[in-house]
Amino acid sequence: MISAQRQKYNQQFTAEKYQNFMQKLEAGYPEIPFRVAETPIFVPKELKEKLIAAGEEIISLIKQPNFKELTQKSIPSDWNVPDENEQPHFLTFDFGICKNEAGELTPMLIEMQGFPSLYGFQIHLANTYRECFEIDNSTNHFLNGFDEEKYIKLFKEVIIGNHQPHEVALMDVDAPSQKTAIDFFVTQKMLGIKILALEDIKKVGKQLFYEENGRQIQLKRIYNRLIFDEIADNTEIFKNSFDPREELEIEWVTHPNWFYRISKYTMPFLKSEFVPETRFLNEVKTIPADLENYVLKPLFSFAGMGVIIDVTETDIKNIPDPENWILQRKVTYEPAVQSPDGGVKAEIRIMYLWPDGGEPQLCINLARLSRGKMIGVRYNANFDWVGGTVGFMEE
Structure with missing residues (x-):
């Protein structure tokens, strides 16, 4: 994409450097179970500006006064959680990198979520690429004027809110065993919050508690990483913990209903040059x-x-x-990222944080490289120069 950056990177790349990169990436953390790509993506300014414009178009729909009415049917009746707030705390939009009729690179929306992504890991990943490879400062993994200090401050505001870190927990069914567990551990290190499996949390009345050193500590806010679709056929797991669909004295980050509202369900309402019919x-x-x-x-x-x-x-x-x-x-992906042995297809996820009572703020990005029929681990099992990565955007 940025040809000078790509050429420079490919010339310096070696398998040994990549192995060293992976060792540094995993140092102090469990082994990463998903494939991390050999390279970041170098995104030219023109494409970055299209990504930003596409994101703004989607947000204008989400901020419409009738958005909840438009998307009410998206929430399965069995999984409607009470006490929904007025906004999601996270927005992530996935764009395939394609070519338009003028032969220019352009983003096309593939997926969207009102649900958290790898908001901690992507910072660690970008820093490790920079540490292990020669990447100059003319590109940035942050967007919208953010740097690491400003980003972590906003991330804390969104996740912890007005509470103490010990009153907030990142929650999943079996959090340490999830494929994205490294993001959980990086986030914990960054923010000082707990990581709890669902069964670590017990309900007393309408309040939720976890035990630490023999003491019961009340949870005030949950950074929710539990996807209901994944446990829909196994609601027995709630018996040893709590059922999120009950009335509870808890703040959700983000409220589970937003997972459904901002999803593939939203796409038919979007009319844009960046959204496929x-x-x-x-x-x-x-x-x-x-x-x-x-x-x-x-x-x-x-x-x-x-x-x-x-x-x-x-x-x-x-x-x-x-x-x-x-x-x-x-959507026809353009193999726009040049590997040592040919073009590779790319997808870029732009990631927003939306603090309570504030505005959605574009902060960072995530990218994925693919040679398979679709973007995703199971379609790229036997390839190299594929997997999760990050975009370094031209300033």
């Missing part, structure tokens, strides 16, 4: 003649599960719940 399947009156140019996605799935890439009319007719699916025009 997307329709709810039950609103498709005529099946497109060029069905090979479309992809079929379930609304309620995670990490690409259930996506039908090579769609047929039979696939569409066999969907029993078309209201829970979208038909989306395929």
Whole structure:
């Protein structure tokens, strides 16, 4: 993308440097179970500005007064959590890097979430790339005028709020065993909060507690990393802890309902040069003649599960719940990142923090490289120069 930066990076790259990079990245943390790419992405200013513009268009929809009304049906009735607040605390928008008709690189929206991502790990990752490879300061992994000090201050405000760090916990089903656990540990180091598995938390009345050194400590705020889709068939796990769907005296960061509101469900409401044509399947009156140019996605799935890439009319007719699916025009990724042996496809996630009573602020990014049919671990198992990375944006 930034050809001078790419050329310089590739010339200095060696397998030994990459091994040293991975050792430093994992030092003091458990082994990372997902693949980290050999390279960051060097993003030119023009593409960065398009990413920012695309994000602003999406946020203007989210801030519409009728947004909750538009997205009310997105929340499954079985998983509607009470005491929803007025805003998500996180916004993440995933863009495939493509070419437009003018032959310019341009972002196209693939996914969006009102749910946290690797807000801690991406800082550690970018710093480690800089430490292990020669990357000059003409690029930055932060956006919008942020630096590390300013970012951590805002991150603390969003996660901890008006509480003490010991009153706040990052929570998942079995947090230390999750694939993204390194983000949990980096976040803990950064903010001083607890990491708790669901069963570490007990309910007394409407209040939640965890035990430390024989003392019961009340939780005031939960940094929620639990995705309900992943435990929908196993609600027995709540019996040893608490059910998030009950009335509780707890603040959610972010409230679980936002996971559904800002998701694939939101995409049909967006009309933009940066958003592929997307329709709810039950609103498709005529099946497109060029069905090979479309992809079929379930609304309620995670990490690409259930996506039908090579769609047929039979696939569409066999969907029993078309209201829970979208038909989306395929996005053609441009292999824009030059590896030592050819082009690699890229996806960039721009990441916002939205403090209580404040405005959403674009802070950092996450990127993924792919040679497979789709972006994602299982589609890239036997390749190198693929996996999670970060974008260094031209200042």
